Amino acid sequence: MTNINGKTYAMNAITPMNAFYTPILKLIFFILGHVKPLQADLIQLSFIHFARWVVVKRHQFPRLSEKQPQEQLHYDYLLFFSNFNGSWNQYIDAFADVLSNGLNLIWRWSARYPGARPVTDFKRYIGLVQFDTDYYYTAYPRATTNDVKAAHRVSAALEEFARNSKDMAPAEFGGAYLRLVTQVQMDLGATGIGPVGA
Amino acid sequence: MPNQSGNVYGLTVLSPILNGADGGVSHDCAIRDYLAKLPRDQRSPFAKVSSTHLARLVVMEDVVFVGTPAREEHLQSKYLVFETNFDGDLDTYLTRLARDAAEEVHAVWQHCVGYPGVEDPAAFAAYMKKCQIETTFFFAAVNNKTVQQTLRALKVQSGLAHFIESNQGKSAGEIQAAFRGFLEKVRHAPEPPAGEDEGHPHG
Numbered sequence: 211m212t213n214i215n216g217k218t219y220a221m222n223a224i225t226p227m228n229a230f231y232t233p234i235l236k237l238i239f240f241i242l243g244h245v246k247p248l249q250a251d252l253i254q255l256s257f258i259h260f261a262r263w264v265v266v267k268r269h270q271f272p273r274l275s276e277k278q279p280q281e282q283l284h285y286d287y288l289l290f291f292s293n294f295n296g297s298w299n300q301y302i303d304a305f306a307d308v309l310s311n312g313l314n315l316i317w318r319w320s321a322r323y324p325g326a327r328p329v330t331d332f333k334r335y336i337g338l339v340q341f342d343t344d345y346y347y348t349a350y351p352r353a354t355t356n357d358v359k360a361a362h363r364v365s366a367a368l369e370e371f372a373r374n375s376k377d378m379a380p381a382e383f384g385g386a387y388l389r390l391v392t393q394v395q396m397d398l399g400a401t402g403i404g405p406v407g408a
Numbered sequence: 409m410p411n412q413s414g415n416v417y418g419l420t421v422l423s424p425i426l427n428g429a430d431g432g433v434s435h436d437c438a439i440r441d442y443l444a445k446l447p448r449d450q451r452s453p454f455a456k457v458s459s460t461h462l463a464r465l466v467v468m469e470d471v472v473f474v475g476t477p478a479r480e481e482h483l484q485s486k487y488l489v490f491e492t493n494f495d496g497d498l499d500t501y502l503t504r505l506a507r508d509a510a511e512e513v514h515a516v517w518q519h520c521v522g523y524p525g526v527e528d529p530a531a532f533a534a535y536m537k538k539c540q541i542e543t544t545f546f547f548a549a550v551n552n553k554t555v556q557q558t559l560r561a562l563k564v565q566s567g568l569a570h571f572i573e574s575n576q577g578k579s580a581g582e583i584q585a586a587f588r589g590f591l592e593k594v595r596h597a598p599e600p601p602a603g604e605d606e607g608h609p610h611g
Binding site: 384 | 420
């Protein structure tokens with residue numbers, strides 16, 4: 211079991227959902243996918259590299275051989291996979307604080323979902339429906355989502371500075387260099403090993 | 409297309425695991441034993457398939473019973489969940505997986521129903537697509553940069569921080585001369601390795 215690699219945590223959850231509700235949830239996701247302002251809170255949370263929700267209908271579990279027993283399920287299932295920075299508690303707390311309405315809209319169709327608030331009931335539910343990761347890989351284990359965003363800003367600023375300062379005299383270069391340092395100083399935090407337990 | 413966000417593809421695969429045992433060890437346990445020993449750093453099979461941002465493999469033993477009045481039910485098979493986030497298109501990625509990480513792919517998926525082997529990468533890609541479940545909603549914080557662009561940007565970021573620190577207090581002319589050297593170094597630096605985590609050696 212290995213839910214953590216470097217600074218990133220892999221979370222898996224599965225919740226049963228009455229098949230009657232599946233089209234409603236799919237419609238909600240369709241709207242969420244096409245109306246970008248609705249994703250603003252998710253973007254602002256800024257500690258999620260990638261996240262996805264996957265609805266698996268009860269007859270949709272892959273069956274590749276006649277010998278493989280046929281699934282006989284009553285429920286459809288909602289799978290949730292997230293790749294986030296920080297501890298499990300920080301993630302659930304922030305999720306419940308910032309996105310409680312969004313979470314309720316997504317999980318209210320799942321059986322026995324208690325709501326995102328109070329967070330104690332929500333955590334108990336997530337603990338029940340979560341399952342552990344066996345193998346987890348990340349191409350940049352020492353970097354958080356914010357590190358990645360900052361690195362791309364620094365990289366773009368450096369390229370622009372290099373282009374513009376190519377033919378400058380030293381005095382002019384000195385002024386431009388100071389402006390570059392001022393521009394990127396908030397994005398130069400070091401990446402590295404995550405704190406123990408994160 | 410819900411499987412994609414910008415240039416990043418979110419693939420979700422559920423491969424049914426063979427029931428029964430192989431040499432006294434159940435197939436799901438054999439997968440878990442193998443994965444527990446598989447390196448997670450730059451020696452990872454996913455580092456060889458360099459378009460992979462993040463990937464996971466999970467043995468899903470059963471669905472969850474959340475308590476009454478919900479109905480209790482169970483899966484007839486266990487499933488290997490493969491969740492990956494990568495640059496580019498699906499066929500290229502699956503073909504690369506079969507070709508560049510053939511040994512590891514075979515060691516894992518040989519325990520799954522209908523696995524055709526990796527000798528024919530196109531057959532492997534077709535098999536994986538049969539097991540694919542379409543992502544309903546996919547979110548990517550950064551969806552317009554490749555893995556290599558991100559690794560390079562992280563290297564540039566730490567390099568520039570070091571440059572600024574070591575040139576504090578110098579004259580504009582000295583900094584300009586040093587900057588030319590720094591820029592050359594940045595532009596000719598080798599591709600940074602994916603999965604590298606010097607602080608956390610994984611076995």
